[in-house]
Amino acid sequence: MTSKATINRLATGVPGLDEVLGGGLPEFSFNLIAGTPGSGKTTLSHQIMFALATAERPAIYFTVLGEPPLKMLRYQQQFDYFDAEAINQRVRFVSLSEDTMTGDLDRVLKRIVDEVTAHSPGLVFVDSFRSVVFASENGSNGKTSLQLFVQQLGMLMTSWQATTFLVGEYFNETDANPVFTVADGLIWLRQSVQRNSMVRKMEIMKMRGQSSLPGLHTFRIDKAGVRVFAPARVVSASGAGPHLPGARALMGVPALDEMLGGGLPRGYSLLVAGPSGSGKSILASAFLAEGVRCGETGVLAAFEQHPNRARNPVLVDLIARGQVGLIDSREPDLSIDEIVLLILTEVRRLKATRVVLDSLSGFELSLAPTFQTDFRESLLRLVTALASAGVTLLMTSELEDRYTDLRFSPYGAAFLTDAIIVQRYIEVESRLLRVIAVVKVRASDHSSDLRLYSIGEDGIRIGEMLPEQEGLLGGRPTRKPRPAPPARDVEAEGH
């Protein structure tokens, strides 16, 4: 017989939060929700309250001075989770502003205790706490009294059979505040502002009894309330890989499949790098269309720099028929975890096996500046997450033609991918021609040919090699000199 206490975990009703918390909110825990003004503390609290409060487990929401209760009710009801019917039933609001204004913290504490005793709530929220600091600093009680008050409240809250939340514009996180020690959970909300962009981030600094996910997790607040984007690895790990028909995914360009050694190995990530107009998106469309032809579905994540540009008609048709899912997020300030979640949600919905990300440059631009600085790391997380979901990924990368060096992506992303195809322009006999080569296919034989190709009505056609030309990658190939008579060579060396 086990003597361990069983800790029930409550599902918070906030998408992504339970994952980040490490499996929900422990029942009867005492939690702090802290953050700067406007960071979403009250919204998060209300969302949790409306999701968790029931007739058997009613909630009391104490409003201290912070936000006038009328305004709070006015703005909170804009969110979908708000339920006016619940008020005075499973949810009670209690204003403590008058008691707080007196500066007499004992009286505030007594009011809270009285209400809790009278109604035995299962959930208690006290919002917000910074205001209590001010009230007591203005009064004669001094800061010690406040610390004592918060500590007393914390201990009381722990003793109630209730899951409790102290919401507050909190003091500095480095502050050795006693309440941080008392609290079982510490949820810190932040806003990271860089240039003209703002990204909301959440950190679970502490959650007793379970392993929460460390680090900063981005979240968004919209009409539905708070949505937390759990790390890509967690999101992808929870899904089973799709069924893979055949070991290799065909590209829709038979000659290219030959060059790849029989198609792209399943689960690989492929980088298609080339200059503007070289047909990267056309190759990507062919890849998705071939999937559909083989009875698979795909997802296109379009981060185009010209959103109004007409898309390939074949692709438009596939999207319209629901065989290819389109992610065309125009949300500003995307985080990598949000994008991964968007893609994986679509992958699961369609049971997709192929994903195209077109293009990396557009993708980088749509990320919030704070993530652009470590774009390579973000990209690695994306590729890893999609790889663990078992999909085959094709990414395009716009590459300025530089004829003095051979590069595959402006991000040093080449090492992240399992396969690379490069496209280039060359000049031959006063004409601009295109060549294509398979640079790398991890753990697989592949062709090393540099082949001409053209783009026609029916897509990409791979042509011949140019064996009598050399210096193709320099952009201006020259005709190889005919082998010279050996005698002249010897003579030349003699000089």
Add this chain to the structure above:
Amino acid sequence: MPVESHQSRPWPAPLADRVAGDASAEQIAGAIVAIWQEMDQSLNPIIGHRGVAALFNRSLHLSAAAYPWLTIGHQGATTAIDPSALQAVLARQDAAEAARGGIALFQQFRELLASLVGAPLTDRLLRSVWARSAGASPVQDTTS
């Protein structure tokens, strides 16, 4: 659930259920103040004394446009209103005028609150007052 700035649902008539048709101004004044105190009680815990006082003073000010004798509060005050002042001013009118003024005042108060938190929530918050007044005809739950 968006906030509705104006609502068209009829105001339950708490007054009619509490006083007889031939009630005196005194009786009407007493009923109005009683209703007011019940509303105060329902709202106090949620929005605080000062919040209710501010709303009530504003309602008095707005109602005074049609009923100048209602000019007893002062706008902007966040101190609690003296119910006896309201009772006295009501009792000085004739019965019909007092009833009209009182109803206008409640209507104003309700519209003000509804403009802030929406009609469904307003009705939700004040439901206990209607329930107590309505007696035989319970208030319909129209919010769902």
